[in-house]
Amino acid sequence: MLRRTRTLLSVSFAHMLEYRAELFLWMLASVMPFIMMGLWVSASSDESANYALGPLEFARYFIAMFIVRQLTMIWVIWDFEWHVVEGRLSPYLLQPMDPVWRFIAGHVAERGARGPFVLVLLVLFFVLYPDAWWVPALRDVGLCVLAVVLAFLLRFMMQYTMAMGCFWVERASGMEAMTFALYMFLSGMVAPLEIFPPSVREIAMWTPFPYLVYFPSTLLVDSAGAAAGGLDIARGFAVLTGWLVVFTLLNRWLWRMGLKHYSAMGA
Amino acid sequence: MTRYLRTLRRFWSASFSAEMEYRANFVVATVVSVLNLVGGVFTIWLFFTGRDDLGGWSMTQALLVMGIFTLLSGVSDALLVPNLSRIVHFVQQGTLDYVLLKPIDSQYYLSTRNLSPWGLPNILFGLGVISYCVVKLDLPPSAFGIAALAVALAMAVVYSLWFMLASITIWFVKVYNVTHVLQSFMEAGKYPMSAFPHAYRVVLTFVIPVAFMTTVPAQLILGKAGGDWFAIAAMLAVGLFIVSRLWWRFALRFYTSASS
Numbered sequence: 001m002l003r004r005t006r007t008l009l010s011v012s013f014a015h016m017l018e019y020r021a022e023l024f025l026w027m028l029a030s031v032m033p034f035i036m037m038g039l040w041v042s043a044s045s046d047e048s049a050n051y052a053l054g055p056l057e058f059a060r061y062f063i064a065m066f067i068v069r070q071l072t073m074i075w076v077i078w079d080f081e082w083h084v085v086e087g088r089l090s091p092y093l094l095q096p097m098d099p100v101w102r103f104i105a106g107h108v109a110e111r112g113a114r115g116p117f118v119l120v121l122l123v124l125f126f127v128l129y130p131d132a133w134w135v136p137a138l139r140d141v142g143l144c145v146l147a148v149v150l151a152f153l154l155r156f157m158m159q160y161t162m163a164m165g166c167f168w169v170e171r172a173s174g175m176e177a178m179t180f181a182l183y184m185f186l187s188g189m190v191a192p193l194e195i196f197p198p199s200v201r202e203i204a205m206w207t208p209f210p211y212l213v214y215f216p217s218t219l220l221v222d223s224a225g226a227a228a229g230g231l232d233i234a235r236g237f238a239v240l241t242g243w244l245v246v247f248t249l250l251n252r253w254l255w256r257m258g259l260k261h262y263s264a265m266g267a
Numbered sequence: 268m269t270r271y272l273r274t275l276r277r278f279w280s281a282s283f284s285a286e287m288e289y290r291a292n293f294v295v296a297t298v299v300s301v302l303n304l305v306g307g308v309f310t311i312w313l314f315f316t317g318r319d320d321l322g323g324w325s326m327t328q329a330l331l332v333m334g335i336f337t338l339l340s341g342v343s344d345a346l347l348v349p350n351l352s353r354i355v356h357f358v359q360q361g362t363l364d365y366v367l368l369k370p371i372d373s374q375y376y377l378s379t380r381n382l383s384p385w386g387l388p389n390i391l392f393g394l395g396v397i398s399y400c401v402v403k404l405d406l407p408p409s410a411f412g413i414a415a416l417a418v419a420l421a422m423a424v425v426y427s428l429w430f431m432l433a434s435i436t437i438w439f440v441k442v443y444n445v446t447h448v449l450q451s452f453m454e455a456g457k458y459p460m461s462a463f464p465h466a467y468r469v470v471l472t473f474v475i476p477v478a479f480m481t482t483v484p485a486q487l488i489l490g491k492a493g494g495d496w497f498a499i500a501a502m503l504a505v506g507l508f509i510v511s512r513l514w515w516r517f518a519l520r521f522y523t524s525a526s527s
Contacts, residue, residue: 025444029451038467039458043314043321051317174295181299185306191313 008101012109020113027117030069036190037062052194052229057221059132061192063125064217068144069189070118071111072152072212076103077176080163085170093259100160107156140223143233147216150240155212157247164251167258182207188214194229208247211240274371279382282349292385296344300337300388304396307333307457314462322462328489329459331400335418335481336457338393342422343429345386350378351433355443358436361524374515378430401488410488417484417497420504424479425453427507430515437518449475456481479503 016023040058044051053061080103083089092099126133136144162179165172184190186209193201193214204210215236218226227233286292311329314321321329354377357363367373401410432445452475460468460482472478483500486492 021439021442022444025442025448029444029447031451032454035455038455038463039314042462042464043318046318049318169291171289171292174292177295178298178302181302181306185302185309190306190310195313195316197316 004097005105008105009109012102012105013112015106016110016113023110023114024117026073027070027114027121030066030073032189033062033066033069040191053192056132058192059129060134060221061217063122063132064144064220065189065213067118067122067220068148068151068213068216070114071148072155072216073110073114074107074152074155074159076107076156077159077163077173079103079106080160081166081171081173084166089262103160104156107152134221136220136222137224140219140221143223144216144220147211147219147237147240150237150244151212151216154208154240154244154247157244157251158208161247161251161254164254164258167254167261183209183212186210187212188217192218194226205236206239208240208243211236211243215240271371271375275379278380282381283384286382286384296385297388300341300392303389304337304392307337311458322459324459324461327400327403328485329462330396331404331488332459332481332485333457334393334396334400335421335484336393336453337389337396338418339421339425339453339456339480341386341389341391341393343386343425344389345383346379346381347426347429349381349383351429351446352443353377353381354433355436355440358522359440363522364524367519367522373519374430374512378426397488404489406488406490410490414484414488417487417500420500421480421484423504423508424476427504427511428475430511434515434518437522453477453480459485476503 037059040051040053040062041055043049044053044058045055080089083092083099089099092102158179159176162175163172165175186204186207188210193204193210196204218231219233223233308330311321311326311333314329315326319325324332354363357366357377366376369376397414398411401414428449429446432449433443435445436443452471455463455467455471456477460471460478463471468478479500483492483496487497487500
């Protein structure tokens with residue numbers, strides 16, 4: 001088991017290193033947190049501005065969000081779709097290992113290849129904007145790591161569940177396109193949820209989206225402050241885990257149904 | 268010239284019928300556009316919960332910027348994405364040879380061959396938001412004429428930059444992702460430039476001229492910017508277009524077919 005994991009990871013890692021140029025471009029393409037940071041820092045810097053957060057808190061939130069997003073980037077639906085359409089899934093089905101492990105290994109190994117770029121960007125950011133520097137409490141780091149791991153799994157499972165649609169229709173990525181819009185606005189990518197009107201925030205916190213971005217990011221910045229601002233951390237972890245269980249069960253069920261329906265295109 | 272228009276009609280009717288095979292996409296495109304519009308308005312509104320302006324722009328004025336952005340992304344979805352993202356395939360498979368042999372300008376062929384109807388929801392929503400803002404702000408009817416011209420110039424800027432980046436694949440097949448970088452920077456175009464810190468504005472004006480895609484057209488429509496800005500926008504648009512043509516010719520000198 002351990003040996004299998006190591007082989008799988010090192011193969012995926014070598015594969016990813018081949019794509020360094022693309023990885024670099026994908027990094028450059030993730031400027032969204034910096035765009036929103038600029039807007040919010042600028043908007044809240046004014047004396048007359050009246051938001052729940054100040055400029056420094058906005059800056060920290062968005063840089064934490066950048067890190068979280070880099071760690072939870074998922075593309076399994078396109079990967080899976082490609083495998084199904086090209087008939088590449090069939091050989092994997094013959095192996096005594098569920099193909100999902102391959103996809104997970106690919107995503108995990110990619111983090112390793114992406115890591116250096118992320119570090120360079122972070123150093124650059126704090127050199128340019130030293131005021132935003134902060135040392136998170138050890139407890140916050142722990143909570144954030146836990147939340148990031150769960151967020152990674154939840155986002156992966158959400159996409160992988162939608163990817164199961166490939167067994168019935170040729171293009172399942174349309175589903176992802178639709179949920180991505182919700183993800184964009186409800187996950188806290190455009191603004192931390194403290195800024196949302198309370199009713200919208202309350203509704204959003206029951207959906208899976210804020211746990212993918214907002215929750216881990218805000219824990220890293222200052223979990224005590226977030227709790228004082230009305231974030232129920234224990235409930236957050238409970239809802240996050242709940243959604244993860246729901247999607248995992250749904251996914252396994254669809255996987256079994258789908259395999260019965262699978263006609264092995266191109267094989 | 269008529270020959271080019273005639274081929275354009277053929278191109279588009281052919282790709283339209285091809286796309287009609289995937290009608291379900293229309294539902295997806297419409298739902299995505301609606302969600303993006305609602306989310307975009309919500310985001311702009313969030314800024315107004317703590318202050319009365321966004322970089323000196325009122326809510327309706329800021330919406331105008333978003334309307335122009337929506338319209339531009341609709342046109343990009345309809346024309347730029349289905350065409351320019353294929354350049355890399357032509358290079359990879361060596362089929363660019365056939366394009367070059369055709370008795371028609373290769374840049375024209377590569378840029379107009381496909382038309383995707385799925386950009387339509389965004390185009391309609393964009394036009395709707397722009398019209399709403401023009402009426403709400405009591406602008407003279409001539410604002411519509413200015414809007415048409417200003418958006419056309421902005422589109423020329425977007426096209427030229429996108430085309431130049433997409434044609435980098437002639438040298439480096441692997442960097443086809445580079446257009447995503449442009450797209451992600453264009454996200455900043457949803458908001459008025461003056462809402463950004465100074466350093467951002469410098470980058471978004473001189474390095475990647477996002478300012479000229481949405482903010483400058485909005486300023487022209489609002490009458491915040493005068494005729495000299497029109498001249499600058501026009502010079503940039505025409506200039507970049509000419510550069511894109513020269514760039515393509517230069518790139519082709521380095522094209523060595525993949526098949527032979």
